Amino acid sequence: MKIFGIGPAAPAAVHPSAPIPVQGPGVGTGVRVALGEGGPSIFPLVLGGADFGWNVDVESAHGILDAYVELGGNALHTADSFAGGRSEHVIGSWVHTRGLRDDVVLAVRVGHHPDHPGLGPVNLVRAVEASLTRLRTDRIDVLYLDATADLPSLEHALATAAWLVETGKVRHLGAFGFRAEQLVEARILAAAGYPHFTILDVPYNVLRRSDFDGDLRLVAGAQGMVVTPSHALEHGFLAGAVRRRGPVRSVRGAQLAAGLTKRGSRTLRAMDTVGDELGVPTAAVAVAWLLSQRIVAAPIVNAYAPEHVAELAQGVGVRLTRSQLAEIARASE
Structure with missing residues (x-):
């Protein structure tokens, strides 16, 4: 069974049947986009570490990371709360043993580690210092x-x-879980000399649009922010591996079962059709849909095996036509 976890400006226009070449000998090859104003140049697909140290052991995680950079990937995302910090340990050990610190962009979300919760000044500094230690690095990109x-x-x-x-411990700032009015407040403070957010992470995909479409999208667009949407595959449902209800034996199973509605099934069928037309997996269509949204920079995706990374990366290499986008939109209403 293939189950996936979980995009700036849309990729350069190409004919749907002519994928952009993304494979290469290692980091630094393939398509690149700017991660926000003055931000680093990254592959338009960020590899997430939400399951590293939890559902994915160290050896398997390192294999997934190797496969990602071989496809040209160079951006990794984790959080200090993922698996109690073990995700950061896994990524940090991989970056160190491969000697790739200067070649990859490390993105870290903080605020929910039990040892230093919240974003008060003291705990925020402690959270960053702890993440730096676990990642075995001197800065967070x-x-x-x-x-x-x-x-x-x-x-x-x-x-x-x-x-x-x-102090050089952090290079750029991103926002997660912010409401539109909070982003407005942050921009007012930025005008007074405080650092400003250039990147927004929001749970967003073809089935989960209401939390973003509206005021939040308008404000982010007006501020020139780019979006790195998490939950690009709706906890794996949009990979299309699960089509029928069965016994729910885990949190992941419950998340997948939640997508098995009439709307979810219609959307999968429409994405299957588009995938067949383009010769790519359904999961790649979900990635391509996100990359068709102009404000999206790079989806954050989780993978459970190296072959999943290869399937997801195919979404970077195609551009959905207007008719295909309309077909998916009708199905997902």
Whole structure:
């Protein structure tokens, strides 16, 4: 069974049947996009580590990471709360043993580690220091502040982030779980000299649009932010491996079963049709749909095996036509 976890400007226009070449000998090859204003240049598919150290052991995770960079990937995402920090340990050990720190972009979300929860100044600094230790590095390329954690004061959080940037521990700031009005407040503070968010992470996919489409999308677009959507495959449902209900024996099984609605089934059938037309897996169609959204930079995707990475990466190499997008839109209404 193939189950996946979980895109800036759309990729360069190409004919759907002529994929952009993304394979190469290693990091630094393939398609690249800018991750926000002044941000690093990355492959338009970020590999997430949500399951590393939890559902995926160290050896398997390293194999997945190897497969990703062989396809030209260079951006990794994790959080200090994933598997209690074990995800960071796994990624840190891989980066260290492969000697690739200067070749990859490390993105980390903080705010929910039990040892230093929330985004108060003291805990924010401690969280970053702990992540640096687990990742075996001296800097975090993109630090996502998680607004779903305790946020006593956005001004104090940004002032602390400014210090982290000034000391070189953090390069760029991203936002996760922020409401539209919080992004407006953050931009007002940025006008007063505080660092500004250039990247937004929001759960977003063809089936989960309501949380983003609306004020949040308008504000992010007006501020020139790019989006790195998490849950690009809706906990794996949009990979199409599960089509019928069965016994639910795990959290992952419950998440997959939640997609088995009439709307979800219609959407999968439409994506199957598009995938057949393009000669790519259904999971790749889900990635391509996200990359068709102009504000999206790179989806954050999780994989359980190297072959999953190869299937997902195919979504970078195709561009959906207007008729294909319309077909998917009708099915997902």
